[in-house]
Amino acid sequence: MPLDPHIAARIHLLEGIPGWDSGRTNPEHAAAFTEFAIDPEPYELPVNVEIGDDVVAGPHGPIPVRIYRPSGTTGLLPALLWNHGGGFVGGDLDMNESHVTSAELAHRARALVVAVDYRLANDGVQYPVPxxxxxxxxLWLAAHADGLGVDARRIAIGGASAGANLAAATVVRLVxxxxxxxxxxxxxxxxxHFxxxxxxxxxxxxxxxLPDMIRFHPEGSRRMLLNYAGRSVDLPPEVMPGHAPLAGFPATRILVSEYDDIRPSGELFAEQLAEVGVLVxxxxxTGMLHGHLNRTPTLPEVSRSLDFFAEALRAGTTA
Known part of the structure; x- marks a missing residue:
């Protein structure tokens, strides 16, 4: 499939911009980012989702979380612990990949969603802190399932990009x-993988x-890893879970963007899971770039992606 036509019509706005961070200091680049991010229609969060902030105790101090609960539900709910992306250095609970995705999944799956504001690899923070x-x-969500009205047998974990890495790394630890x-x-x-x-x-x-700023070239990917892990050799398996033992993993769903340098990592991980008998x-x-959940479901392919995950949350323990 070609690049989504709505995105293709705006991709020229990113030409000549060295990176996402330049939007913080360059007003012209910030304006270009804003225009590029405009979706086909205005978007509003689902009205039947209650949203509240809380704090979880962690080994490095308090961890902010945001809890999304569908209103009007009875009985125990399925749940999801969700982690945004951002190259381990960016992102927060307000970005679409966290806020919109969490609200939509809570609505579509009638599930409790807990979004995590994990510490970023900035100002000396590195693995294993995130x-x-x-x-x-x-561990907090699993321990408080009853109090949250959650079915302890139906609690999922997930994330996007770097957040997906952290979700998979947590499973490596738990196994x-x-x-x-x-x-x-x-x-x-x-x-x-690295x-x-x-x-x-x-x-x-x-x-x-495509513009360089939305690419993951080898040297840039290596810098991202060095910033997060402090090295690119002799890595603990959970730093890049594609190199970890995967037997015993839960049923897994993997969403990949068609035009994404990181796409082969998700596809290879699916093959690795299947090889050890994990249902995947x-x-x-189609037509999407890396990070497409940072857009809204007014783009049909974003909506289809959200349904792919919501369907798994509504189901039992199958993929």
Whole structure:
């Protein structure tokens, strides 16, 4: 499929911009980002979702979380612990990939969703601190299932991009330690290997035409890893879960963006899970770039992606 026409009509706005961070200091770049992010229609959060903030105790201090509860529900709810992306250095609870995604999944799946504001790899923070935060939030959610009105047998964990990495890393820990496992794992365009596997020639031909700022070139990917883990060799398996033992993982759904340098990591992870007998299902978000959950479901492919995860939350323990 070609690049989504709505995105294709705006991609020129990103030409010549060195990176996402430049939007913080360059007004012209900030304006270009804003225009690029405009979706086809105005969007409003689902009205039948109650949203509240809370704090979870963690080994490095308090961890802010945001809780999304569908209104008018009875009985125990399925639940999801959700982690935004941002290259381990960016993102927060207000970005669409956290706030909109969480509200939509709570609405579509009639599930309790807990979004985690884990510590970012800035100002000296590095691995294992972000994973520690996510693990602490997971243990809190599992321990407080009854009080939250959650079915303890149907608690999932997931995330997008770097957040998907942290979700999978938490599962690596839980498998290794015999901890309480999630009922399923939901991963959106995950970064799970280093180096990333190669793109197909067909996808690479399209990627080569896109602005550098939305690419994950090898050197930039290495810098991201060095910032997060402090090194790129002799890595603990949970830093890049695609290199960890995967037997014992829960049923998993993996969403990949069609035009994304990281796409092969998600696809390879699906093959690795299947090889050790884990039930896994993948979905390709056609015409989408990396991070497409930062847009809204007014784009049909974003809505389809949300339904892919919501369906898993509504189900039992199958993929």
């Amino acid at each position: 994973v520690d935060d996510v693990e602490a939030a997971w 290794a330690t015999g901890g309480i496992l999630p009922s399923r794992l939901l991963l959106a365009y995950p970064a799970l 180096p990333f596997p190669a793109l197909s020639d067909e996808v690479q031909a399209v990627m080569a035409t 299902e993948t979905q390709l978000a």
